[in-house]
Amino acid sequence: MSRPLKIANACAFWGDQPDAAARLVAADPSIDFLTLDYLAEVSLSIMAIQRAKDPAAGYARDFVDVVRSLVPFYHSGGKAKIVTNAGGLDPGACAHACGEVLRAAKLPQLKLAVVTGDDVLPALQDQPAAFANLETAASLVPVADRLVTANAYLGAAAIAEALRAGADIVITGRVADPSLTVGPCLAHFGWDSTDYDRIAGATVAGHLIECGTQVCGGFSTDWLEVPTPSDVGFPIAEISADGSCVITKPARTGGAVTMQTVKEQLLYEIGDPGNYLSPDATVSFLTLSVDQVAENRVRVFGATGRAPPSGYKVSATYRDGFKAHGQLTIFGHDAVKKARRAGNALLHRLHAVGCVYRETSIECLGTGASVRGIASRVSEAQLIETVLRVSVAADTNEPVERFARAIAPLVTSGPQGVTGYATGRPKVFPIFGYWPCLIERAQVKPAWRLVA
Amino acid sequence: MIPLREIAFARSGDKGDSANVAVFARTPADYAWLREQLTGARVEDYFRPLGVGAVVRYEVPNLAALNFVLPHILGGGGSRSLRIDAQGKTLGMALLELPIDAPKK
Numbered sequence: 001m002s003r004p005l006k007i008a009n010a011c012a013f014w015g016d017q018p019d020a021a022a023r024l025v026a027a028d029p030s031i032d033f034l035t036l037d038y039l040a041e042v043s044l045s046i047m048a049i050q051r052a053k054d055p056a057a058g059y060a061r062d063f064v065d066v067v068r069s070l071v072p073f074y075h076s077g078g079k080a081k082i083v084t085n086a087g088g089l090d091p092g093a094c095a096h097a098c099g100e101v102l103r104a105a106k107l108p109q110l111k112l113a114v115v116t117g118d119d120v121l122p123a124l125q126d127q128p129a130a131f132a133n134l135e136t137a138a139s140l141v142p143v144a145d146r147l148v149t150a151n152a153y154l155g156a157a158a159i160a161e162a163l164r165a166g167a168d169i170v171i172t173g174r175v176a177d178p179s180l181t182v183g184p185c186l187a188h189f190g191w192d193s194t195d196y197d198r199i200a201g202a203t204v205a206g207h208l209i210e211c212g213t214q215v216c217g218g219f220s221t222d223w224l225e226v227p228t229p230s231d232v233g234f235p236i237a238e239i240s241a242d243g244s245c246v247i248t249k250p251a252r253t254g255g256a257v258t259m260q261t262v263k264e265q266l267l268y269e270i271g272d273p274g275n276y277l278s279p280d281a282t283v284s285f286l287t288l289s290v291d292q293v294a295e296n297r298v299r300v301f302g303a304t305g306r307a308p309p310s311g312y313k314v315s316a317t318y319r320d321g322f323k324a325h326g327q328l329t330i331f332g333h334d335a336v337k338k339a340r341r342a343g344n345a346l347l348h349r350l351h352a353v354g355c356v357y358r359e360t361s362i363e364c365l366g367t368g369a370s371v372r373g374i375a376s377r378v379s380e381a382q383l384i385e386t387v388l389r390v391s392v393a394a395d396t397n398e399p400v401e402r403f404a405r406a407i408a409p410l411v412t413s414g415p416q417g418v419t420g421y422a423t424g425r426p427k428v429f430p431i432f433g434y435w436p437c438l439i440e441r442a443q444v445k446p447a448w449r450l451v452a
Numbered sequence: 453m454i455p456l457r458e459i460a461f462a463r464s465g466d467k468g469d470s471a472n473v474a475v476f477a478r479t480p481a482d483y484a485w486l487r488e489q490l491t492g493a494r495v496e497d498y499f500r501p502l503g504v505g506a507v508v509r510y511e512v513p514n515l516a517a518l519n520f521v522l523p524h525i526l527g528g529g530g531s532r533s534l535r536i537d538a539q540g541k542t543l544g545m546a547l548l549e550l551p552i553d554a555p556k557k
Contacts, residue, residue: 373501
């Protein structure tokens with residue numbers, strides 16, 4: 001009976017705490033694998049823009065810094081392997097940059113591998129009629145010429161093969177988030193690709209840790225009771241050969257791993273809990289149990305799986321205009337009334353000079369604007385302060401740029417008590433439409449290779 | 453009437469232009485009460501000001517939870533939405549403010 005495989009998550013999103021990986025392995029050198037997730041739904045489109053300016057920048061460069069931060073750990077004999085989707089649009093370039101760091105650090109024995117084959121943009125461009133939107137059933141044809149990225153969520157198989165071939169660091173593009181965890185389990189336990197219950201267990205473990213500190217008390221309903229919020233621990237899943245796991249965190253870190261934090265994360269971003277779709281298995285969360293076995297140790301067991309869907313899910317993005325948000329703080333009596341009047345005046349003036357927007361919005365933060373019309377405890381007339389947030393979206397850049405220049409003049413033409421304008425003009429962002437769709441497995445060729 | 457948060461905790465997340473809110477009873481007895489009181493129609497009605505579509509409710513008895521899928525509630529979602537909360541981060545907290553009848557003792 002082999003000991004459980006210890007898989008930790010050290011990055012939940014592109015921009016997460018850069019020192020998490022080094023701190024995890026310092027706190028617990030027996031961690032077998034670190035997983036780092038950099039890719040949200042539209043992250044790849046941001047990488048596409050980065051790459052347009054610099055062809056070598058189609059991946060999450062933050063990960064190269066993570067590798068650099070682990071050099072002392074590896075010099076001292078550390079063994080933890082890494083699986084990450086930091087490769088984004090260009091896993092090869094990411095691996096090359098990491099290889100340079102390792103060579104310069106005299107760690108040439110660490111083997112890098114890349115997983116590729118997720119890029120299916122040509123298939124969507126060639127046959128847009130075959131890729132209807134999974135959410136709306138709309139046809140891709142009208143937006144096909146504006147596609148920026150299209151990537152299939154690959155599964156764990158190629159990751160596992162790279163690990164079996166001796167890779168220490170596996171860099172992928174788009175893969176399903178839990179597959180970063182399932183891959184090491186397949187390689188370590190030697191599960192068959194049809195061991196669906198075990199794979200379901202590992203998928204649940206991967207799902208639980210993929211959002212980093214969110215399973216250790218971060219984002220929790222009762223956050224005010226979470227201890228030491230300055231240092232919430234990153235999660236470790238100790239996965240057993242039967243696919244069950246214990247979720248925990250390194251000793252002497254803040255946060256907490258409780259029945260509540262684990263249950264909350266289990267259903268985070270979940271649709272039908274009886275049919276969680278991943279490329280490795282279709283998982284039922286309805287059979288699993290959660291048990292607090294010790295302080296900061298929660299056992300999760302009993303997930304069941306069956307064959308995955310016959311196609312891969314694809315996350316595609318397309319250019320869809322521009323937007324900007326501007327904010328000003330308004331203080332004083334009737335603050336909300338003044339803020340709305342100022343926001344309307346701003347948009348009125350822009351319309352008057354010919355700016356055309358397809359959508360605008362005026363929000364008064366502090367009034368319950370995050371869920372406007374639903375939950376508010378205080379009447380607007382009682383608020384002495386609000387943050388005015390005005391937003392516009394347009395098909396072209398020009399009217400959005402005009403908007404960005406028109407915010408600051410409200411300081412002198414708006415009500416008395418306007419402040420909070422020192423951060424400069426709002427930034428104009430490109431909008432990327434999100435296009436989820438399905439692709440047949442036969443059209444996707446996952447591949448892996450060791451990188452010299 | 454009491455706010456839902458007195459007997460439940462919650463978490464919300466996004467998927468494109470849709471979101472989900474999972475609501476967890478704090479005790480087994482309260483789960484039975486939630487199942488009865490917190491219908492999909494009631495949640496849909498509550499979130500109507502945000503333009504939500506037809507709400508689907510899933511029961512998760514092993515976690516004493518109800519999972520609500522809220523279509524088209526994010527004003528376009530992710531990169532497109534102009535709202536301060538484009539990713540539904542606040543929807544769990546919002547639902548916990550829902551007034552419901554206190555469970556019978």
